[in-house]
Amino acid sequence: MKQNHPLRLLASTALISALFGAQALAADKEPIRIGAVSSISGVFAQQGEEVLRGIEFAVEQANQNGGVDGRQVIIKKADDESTPDAGRRAAEKLAREGHNLLIGPIASSIAMAVGQGLDRWDAMQVVVVSKTDRITGDACKPRMFRTNHSDAMDAAMFDQWLGEVDEKRFAVIGADYVWGRDSAEHFERSAKAKDKEVALSLFPPLGTKDFAPYISQINADPSIDGVWVALVGRDLIAFAKQAKDFGLTDKRILGHAYIMNFVVDATDNATEGVWGNSGYGADIDTPENKAFVDAWMAKYNRVPTDNEGQAYNGVQAIFEGVKLANSVAPADISDALRGATFPSIYGGVTMRAEDNQLLIPNYISQVIKVDDGSLHPVIQHSFDASIIPAASPDCKL
Secondary structure, eight states, X not given: OOOOOHHHHHHHHHHHHHHHHHHHHHHHSXXXXXXXXXXXXXXXXXXXXXXXHHHHHHHHHHHHTTOBTTBOEEEEEEEOTTSHHHHHHHHHHHHHTTOOEEEOOOSHHHHHHHHTTHHHHTOEEEESSOOOGGGGTTTOOTTEEEOSOOHHHHHHHHHHHGGGOOOOEEEEEEOSSHHHHHHXXXXXXXXXXXXXXXXXXXXXXXXXXXXXXXHHHHHXXXXXXXXXXXXXXXXXXXXXXXXXXXXXXXXXXXXXXXXXXXXXXXXXTTTTTOEEEESOOTTOOOHHHHHHHXXXXXXXXXXXXXXXXXXXXXXXXXXXXXHHHTSOOHHHHHHHHTTOEEEETTEEEEEOTTTOBEEOOEEEEEEEEOTTSOEEEEEEEEEOGGGOOOOOTTOOO
């Protein structure tokens, strides 16, 4: 019988010990505890469902691949009820229970309400779809990060693209809360810079179901040849259907966060031909995005939506922070993320140190019919991150 050489036995024993030692060390590592605060009910519920699905997919994928830096990822969800007060309460409860890596609110007002408590709760927050400039402006926090496009980033893109738009006289219809009004102000400045005019500005309250009075005001002025739309959630779905019914789509419609997949899917052909910004698209041509889309297709038999992609990207930023910090402590992750460069589904990106804004490319899309006859927002123009304006001096980290 063949005898094992003593040195070979010693080497094998050492290798096995090292492997088991590494596994034991990984098992001993503190898990990553994510608190997903998003809209399960209320006006933002449809977007919230998509955001939560993107977050859960990222967590599931990470755990299937052995965790992040040897750490298991644990997620707990809470409903912000589409309101700032409920969002703050839900976030505080999650954070105090140990799920203090927060992510997920839809509305900017909710994201900022959560941001107010981060230091007090020993938490951090990654904003994935909220756009108001205040998040990286006067309301910025050292432990609050944004991984999606801000209003200012969108405005910089629209500043360039509006020069290619023939329409000259616009109406604006924006949701009557912080983001809708910010979007309207940005568009008016951009339009003016391109020798275009905003002739009418309308701000229906959140929860509006009947947009006929607003659409009638726009249609009453035949000189208006374009409409800027900045509505949200179920209101946006109602508007899209009624805009088609009342002939408003005969004018050029440009949307800020309008042509999202959940709106396109819920409104038959009402959004066909509409232009707007895309926070994320499955056709983004990077190796990381192709791998993400392939994995998503394998699970859901469809491509990820814009909200799902942006949420997934936000979770990946948390994971990068954990790896860089070699820690799950919110303060350590925040310090490690600020100024960091890392890979993402958008390609290589940098978290700007001055305001905790992730610098990513931006996209103009149009809703068109694809090969199977369904409607989808398809990227028509890409804008490099080099056009992003400088950090706001109002942000004091």
